[in-house]
Amino acid sequence: MQYWIIQTLNSLALGGLLFLLAAGFSLIFGLMRIANLMHGALYMLGAYVGISVLKVVPNLWLAALIGGLLVAAFGGLIERFILRALAGNTLGQVLVTLGISFIIADSCLVVWGGDPIPVPAPVALQRPLVLGGVAFPTYRMVVLGIAIAAAIALHLLMDRTRLGAMIRAGVDDMQMARAVGIPVSRLFTIVFCLGAGLAGAGGIIGGPIMSAYPGLDADMLPLALIVVMLGGVGSLLGAFVGSFLIGAVYTFGTALLPDLAYVILFLPMIFVIAFRPRGLFGRQSA
């Protein structure tokens, strides 16, 4: 009983982290048609920057905020000065993000070293919550709560604000959006910063669960890709459902069949791609 509760919470927490990662990836892809292959690296960068911030300000939430903002600014610079120079050359943009992800990953190795760095959970959340003789790991529930809050906030942003309406217009028909005077290129920067910031903050929030280690980027990127292919590009709901699905498949797969967890991981993706290439909730095919 205890074991399964922990596994379930693990899967939900991982799903939440994946949502923070995949929501930005999906929005960037949906609006800009860029498969941002440095998204995993931004997540890792966030985790490492957060560790350095934690040394100065010993507060995880503040570190997540500062780290998220720094990574968002970094993403904005990349978008403004490199991706912008390659407008229209989609493959070039993707390759540049891949090259930058190598640079980020190797720089992290230089700056923070090769050993995994653990991130302590906030002291108040370290003790498990005991209810009816069963212990619930508190921090994982908080991570789940943060992800749900982020999902609601993003949904409200996209659905209820002027900015969200403009982004949706850009996703649906960019040329028409430009024609009616929506500043699509400014939206690009905003969405890219937003996605990078979410990934960076996710890296720190995920720190107490996953810690920070070289190769974190290569572990997270394919998970984000699978989530987005599964849920459908440009769809928040798809990213949400896909994240928790993949979080569950990955966690239970690792627990039950550790050798082949990675193979099980891609079964749902194959299934969805085979029968519905645009993903569960996607309106456009990738």
Add this chain to the structure above:
Amino acid sequence: MRPVSWIVLALALAGFPWLAGEYYVNLASQIFIAAIFAASLNLLVGYGGLPSLGHASWVGLAAYASAWMSLKLGLGHGITAPLALLATTLVACAFGWVALRATGLGFLMITLALSQVLWGTAYRWVSVTDGDNGLRGLTRPAPFGLGLDGATPFYFFALAITVAAIAMMAMFVASPFGAALRGTRDQPRRMSALGHDVGRVRWVTYVYSGFWGAVSGLLFVYYNKYIHPASLSITASAEGLLGVIAGGSGTLAGPIVGAAIIVLLKNYASAYIERWNMLMGFVFVFIVLFMPEGVVPGVRRLWLRLKARWRPG
């Protein structure tokens, strides 16, 4: 190229082991292996317009299959080589069916995800792959009783296979099927309207390219006598793609030149600095920003311009 240039090239390749030291002969063998890899990837990227970021799968699968069969089953190279090629090609058939549900960036993301799955499996399925230790204690084959353990015999073995592979790929591209492939790259709808089965053309190309990737994987494992999950990593796939793009995609010579540049850069860079990944990242950004067409078309354009300047009028 004119016949004279071909003869010079053939003589240079044949005489190279007697002119250069062992280090350079081994370096040349590595270039051959990388050249087959990049040329096979180029069938997809350059001629099919299908950017794959998972091509290292075929190197890794063929290498692991061959290594596993010879280590754990004790089979000889005469059996493991065709079986490894067959197994890898069959996986390529299945992966191709999945990945080609999408084109463009979707295709890129699916190939990347699928290859990451293989990479993760190679790390975690310790009972088969020995995980992070990799499979070691392998041997090189001895075709027709000729041992390949020296640098020079292996050089000629790799050279022969490379020439055959490049020739087969050149024939593939020059054939009517190759023309149809370029048609599906440029005008998929028109090709479809003309009665070509676009999906099948792409799938056959995917499998064919996977097969030659597997051939380079066999050479790779013979050369190193060792295989590690890193050979399946996104870095390995990206190196191949960088070779294709640096050399010039959609040309026959481009990926060969590109692969040579990458191998040389990697060898020289790793002699002086440890940061190959960072350097590769910068090369990626540089090539895409400043030399998007690649070295071979770029140099050819410069050459034509120079020629035009030399001839007055």
